[in-house]
Amino acid sequence: MSEPRRILVTGATGTVGRPLVARLLAEGHRVRALVRNPDGGALPHGAEPVRGDLAVSETLSAGAAGADAVFLVWPFATAQGADEAVAALAGEVDRIVYLSSAVADTHPGRPDGAVERLVEAAAPHWTFLRPHGFVANVLRWLPELREAGSVHGAYGQAATAPVHEADLADLAALALTGATGDRDRPVLTGPASLTQTEQLATIAAVVGRDLRRHELTRAEARDRMLAAGWPPDAVDPVLDHQAARVADPERPVSTVARLTGRPARTFADWAADHTGVLLAALGGRAVDETHPLSRTSSI
Ligand SMILES: NC(=O)c1ccc[n+]([C@@H]2O[C@H](COP(=O)([O-])OP(=O)(O)OC[C@H]3O[C@@H](n4cnc5c(N)ncnc54)[C@H](OP(=O)(O)O)[C@@H]3O)[C@@H](O)[C@H]2O)c1
Structure with missing residues (x-):
């Protein structure tokens, strides 16, 4: 088990964020979950909810203050506002793990590539998870x-x-705790x-x-x-x-197995x-x- 970290998870109520929060808690890390509605009741027991909105950068600075790393989702159609959001997060932490996409380089109309470039320029340590479709x-x-x-x-x-969200959560947890390759863009599929x-x-x-x-x-x-x-x-x-x-x-790729040491789900x-x-x-x-x-x- 890695040394306990303080981690801010955005998208904590989402498909990947929820199993990620559970996994980080199970490993003994302190998890703050940025949520728009802290009374929503959808977080695993033990997570600390903080009210915030990805579109309101001040809430991101406050949410990330004192954390070691941030898991970032950008669930919007464009990258508008991502510059302020990334700057706010990178002002507080030096490691950002971004849930990007396999088409980050090929679909400039999507926000993934632009958000990657912002994170790369702002944070010394980053990982961009690049999944194909989710199961x-x-x-x-x-x-x-x-x-x-x-x-x-x-x-x-x-x-x-398609890839199981629990595999994405496992890889995000490894990256957030510095256990997998820094400054990496792993492309991910199911097996x-x-x-x-x-x-x-x-x-x-x-x-x-x-x-x-x-x-x-x-x-x-x-x-x-x-x-x-x-x-x-x-x-x-x-x-x-x-x-x-x-x-x-x-074509399936073997990244999940290579990085986790066990077969992809x-x-x-x-x-x-x-x-x-x-x-x-x-x-x-x-x-x-x-x-x-x-x-x-x-x-
Ligand atoms: N689905 C795929 O096949 C696929 C493939 C590749 C990449 N991706 C990427 O995966 C990402 C989505 O991840 P996911 O599936 O885990 O998420 P999700 O299940 O779609 O949930 C979205 C999350 O973002 C939060 N959110 C939405 N708007 C917000 C805002 N303004 N401020 C703060 N939080 C906000 C939601 O919180 P609330 O509870 O407040 O709604 C929720 O936790 C997208 O960026 C997508 O491009 C998806």
């Missing part, structure tokens, strides 16, 4: 599965290697590439339900996404990405770890609303 994104299917027992989509043979159809079948097997997939044409999928409120600019890039993964399946591990949330959502049973993975809209 938790499959929770987007749940409303449709609950309604009809089936999910509609194009490109069911698109294969991706295997699975088609969308195989991913749904895995969930169906774990929860013991008959869950089906209905293939749509690209035009049909596009219309459904727009009707569901997807931003028009986002629809074609998402469909293009899926189409590309049919011909060229996402599988898609089936994720489904097993979240069986309660999946069954509650599929079966109409009351969901623990403080669990971040019950908030499908946040993903």
Whole structure:
């Protein structure tokens, strides 16, 4: 176990932040959790909630004061305001671990690359976690599965290697405590590439339900996404990405195993770890609303 540190976690109620807080606490670190609503009750026992907002830099200085390291998420569509936020955090700590993305270098319209550059210029010690998609994104299917027992989509043979959020939390904890490579940008996936159809079948097997997939044409999928409120600019890039993964399946990388010394968690591990949330959502049973993975809209 590493020497106890004082760590500020932003996004502490989110998909990655929540298991990260739990892990850091279990390792004996002091964890301050920056939250917009300290009365929300969604934090693991032992975390110290501090009220703050990533868009209000003064709250970040106050939250980071006295900490050794910060876990940073930037859950916004643009990097607007990130300069002030990063300056405020770097004024208090010398180590920032940023939850970036695998497309940080290739999608300049997203904020990831710009936030990385700000952190690199401001903090002497940093790690940029660059995951491809999260397994938790499959929770987007749940409303449709609950309604009809089936999910509609194009490109069911698109294969991706999504990563379990617990692996991201493990790597973030190692980086925050200085145990993995400093000034590193690890690209992260799960251990295997699975088609969308195989991913749904895995969930169906774990929860013991008959869950089906209905293939749509690209035009049909596009219309459904727009009707569901997807931003028009986002629809074609998402469909293009899926189409590309049919011909060229996402290749898993071994970074999680290399950095943690154990195999990356599988898609089936994720489904097993979240069986309660999946069954509650599929079966109409009351969901623990403080669990971040019950908030499908946040993903
Ligand atoms: N999903 C993917 O496949 C994927 C892939 C690569 C990278 N990423 C990156 O992962 C990041 C999201 O991480 P996540 O999935 O762990 O988070 P998440 O589950 O989407 O939750 C977002 C977190 O940010 C907090 N938050 C939102 N607005 C805030 C504000 N103004 N001030 C303070 N906190 C705020 C939320 O807190 P509240 O409780 O207050 O809402 C919540 O804790 C994004 O930057 C995304 O680009 C995602």
